Amino acid sequence: MAEKKEILKLSGINKCFGNVVVAKDISLTVISNQLHALIGPNGAGKTTLIKMISGELKPDQGVVTLLDRRVNHLSEIARVHRGCIRSFQVSSIIGSMTVFENILLAVKHKRSILKMLFRKFQSNSSESSFVYQTLNQLSLETLGTKVASTLSHGDKRKLELAMALAMRPKILLLDEPFAGLDQAESSKLIELLKSIKKIMPIFLIEHDMQAVFALADKISVLNEGEIIESGSVEKIRRSKLVQNAYLGGDL
Amino acid sequence: MLTEKKFNLIIVLGIFAFSLIGYVINEPYFITLATKIVILGIAGCALNLILGFGGMVSFGHAMFFGIGSYVAAISAFHSMNGETIDLIFFDFNGSSQMLFNWFLAVIFSMFFALVVGSISIRTSGVYFIMITLAFAQMTYYFSVGWTKYGGEDGLSTYVRNDLFSINTMLPLNFFIICFACLCVVWFILNWVINSNFGNFLKGCKENEEKMRSLGLNPYTLKLTAFVISGAITGLAGALYVDLNRFVSPTSLSWQTSGELIVLVILGGSARLFGPLLGAIVFILLEQFLGEVTENWQFWLGVILVLIVLYFPKGVSGLIIKD
Numbered sequence: 001m002a003e004k005k006e007i008l009k010l011s012g013i014n015k016c017f018g019n020v021v022v023a024k025d026i027s028l029t030v031i032s033n034q035l036h037a038l039i040g041p042n043g044a045g046k047t048t049l050i051k052m053i054s055g056e057l058k059p060d061q062g063v064v065t066l067l068d069r070r071v072n073h074l075s076e077i078a079r080v081h082r083g084c085i086r087s088f089q090v091s092s093i094i095g096s097m098t099v100f101e102n103i104l105l106a107v108k109h110k111r112s113i114l115k116m117l118f119r120k121f122q123s124n125s126s127e128s129s130f131v132y133q134t135l136n137q138l139s140l141e142t143l144g145t146k147v148a149s150t151l152s153h154g155d156k157r158k159l160e161l162a163m164a165l166a167m168r169p170k171i172l173l174l175d176e177p178f179a180g181l182d183q184a185e186s187s188k189l190i191e192l193l194k195s196i197k198k199i200m201p202i203f204l205i206e207h208d209m210q211a212v213f214a215l216a217d218k219i220s221v222l223n224e225g226e227i228i229e230s231g232s233v234e235k236i237r238r239s240k241l242v243q244n245a246y247l248g249g250d251l
Numbered sequence: 252m253l254t255e256k257k258f259n260l261i262i263v264l265g266i267f268a269f270s271l272i273g274y275v276i277n278e279p280y281f282i283t284l285a286t287k288i289v290i291l292g293i294a295g296c297a298l299n300l301i302l303g304f305g306g307m308v309s310f311g312h313a314m315f316f317g318i319g320s321y322v323a324a325i326s327a328f329h330s331m332n333g334e335t336i337d338l339i340f341f342d343f344n345g346s347s348q349m350l351f352n353w354f355l356a357v358i359f360s361m362f363f364a365l366v367v368g369s370i371s372i373r374t375s376g377v378y379f380i381m382i383t384l385a386f387a388q389m390t391y392y393f394s395v396g397w398t399k400y401g402g403e404d405g406l407s408t409y410v411r412n413d414l415f416s417i418n419t420m421l422p423l424n425f426f427i428i429c430f431a432c433l434c435v436v437w438f439i440l441n442w443v444i445n446s447n448f449g450n451f452l453k454g455c456k457e458n459e460e461k462m463r464s465l466g467l468n469p470y471t472l473k474l475t476a477f478v479i480s481g482a483i484t485g486l487a488g489a490l491y492v493d494l495n496r497f498v499s500p501t502s503l504s505w506q507t508s509g510e511l512i513v514l515v516i517l518g519g520s521a522r523l524f525g526p527l528l529g530a531i532v533f534i535l536l537e538q539f540l541g542e543v544t545e546n547w548q549f550w551l552g553v554i555l556v557l558i559v560l561y562f563p564k565g566v567s568g569l570i571i572k573d
Contacts, residue, residue, distance in 0.1 A: 050343065094454045
């Protein structure tokens with residue numbers, strides 16, 4: 001069996017906005033080939049935490065470690081170059097470009113300004129086949145030439161995920177990828193994420209409990225900026241603490 | 252409806268034909284009009300790089316146009332009167348060579364675009380508009396008070412600069428020089444827009460946060476575009492000095508910045524060469540409406556309002572198929 005490696009580690013993360021505490025001594029670890037889900041009620045501080053991991057926000061205290069290196073000092077962009085790739089709560093794609101071009105942007109992201117200026121925006125054969133491979137993976141292969149803004153909500157979510165995958169992440173941070181998807185689309189995405197988590201670790205923030213329970217290897221529950229429980233799906237299902245704090249009833 | 256390539260070709264050939272007609276019927280004024288269209292078109296297309304493709308509404312682009320004009324004019328002025336400029340390491344005697352003066356104009360405009368852009372691009376929306384306007388007004392008032400170079404009255408250079416052994420005083424020759432510059436600028440801007448850089452820039456216009464999540468720095472992308480745009484606008488300014496053999500603070504004024512934006516809106520910001528069509532429409536309106544009424548700018552305003560309301564893609568949007 002492959003050795004489990006710590007990909008992302010948060011130790012003692014604290015963050016306040018004025019008098020409001022949004023993260024209180026948060027510690028968690030995401031290991032290789034694991035999907036670690038973070039759940040919690042609205043306003044619990046989930047998106048703030050993902051922003052601190054991605055580098056958009058800096059924690060007031062605590063250490064963010066990515067692939068055994070402390071990354072607190074690194075910008076969001078530098079963390080992306082280290083393989084920490086995120087998706088957004090609201091579909092974040094380039095609407096005026098085609099689906100293919102959106103993914104090509106993600107493929108070509110590691111370029112210097114000079115290389116960007118002197119190279120045409122076109123794919124060579126290896127880039128093309130990689131883009132099509134990613135499109136196939138997300139069942140978007142028939143939509144390559146479609147302008148992204150004309151896609152359905154579900155396909156936009158898939159395109160965003162495809163862009164993240166095309167960047168060959170070391171860890172994938174997903175912020176509510178199931179938001180607004182219907183039952184059929186959710187089921188497809190669950191199957192897809194099941195296959196992706198075999199290849200790369202995923203840190204998932206999600207409200208859809210059916211999806212979380214189907215996918216997660218480990219769940220942490222955040223409430224008012226504090227992790228109140230962490231463990232396997234069964235442990236979280238049975239936790240009275242979680243039931244009271246999160247739903248006020250059975251999960 | 253035309254494809255964008257055909258549209259570009261027709262516009263460029265149309266301008267060339269217009270100046271040739273002026274030559275054939277011995278009407279140099281036509282050639283001067285065509286030259287003015289080409290020069291303003293170059294400046295408009297340069298502005299369109301950041302406005303249409305980068306989403307940065309610069310209300311201070313006259314600054315680069317004026318800086319290019321003043322740099323070229325000052326160099327030509329010193330070459331003409333033999334008075335040297337004492338620089339720290341050497342004395343500069345000025346130059347009457349077009350190529351050299353263009354080079355100076357581009358370098359100075361680039362430098363100012365780098366300084367102004369590095370500060371302005373930290374802001375966006377209305378703040379970006381105001382900060383670029385503020386910088387442009389600073390250079391405007393500086394030029395008004397710069398009495399050594401004419402102050403409010405401006406600076407005359409009397410003769411056109413030289414380019415190889417071409418007689419640049421002949422209107423058609425000077426038109427061809429400007430036309431060649433337009434072709435080079437078209438090649439550069441077309442390359443930039445179709446490069447990886449150009450597409451990331453378009454991405455920045457739509458979604459900066461996404462670009463950051465792709466590991467790209469929108470600030471660097473936008474600043475690079477701003478500097479390229481400033482440099483090309485500076486070149487247009489240098490050509491404008493040679494056309495008029497005169498420069499005044501008006502070239503740095505907010506009205507000039509506004510006119511450049513008008514070219515982009517009239518022609519259409521979604522197309523690279525839209526502002527060139529904008530320059531044609533603007534100059535023709537100025538000429539022909541100007542003959543009919545003194546208040547031609549009022550009617551220009553009416554036309555602008557109609558275009559913004561009903562043809563947001565500008566006149567080029569009516570001609571080019573998507």
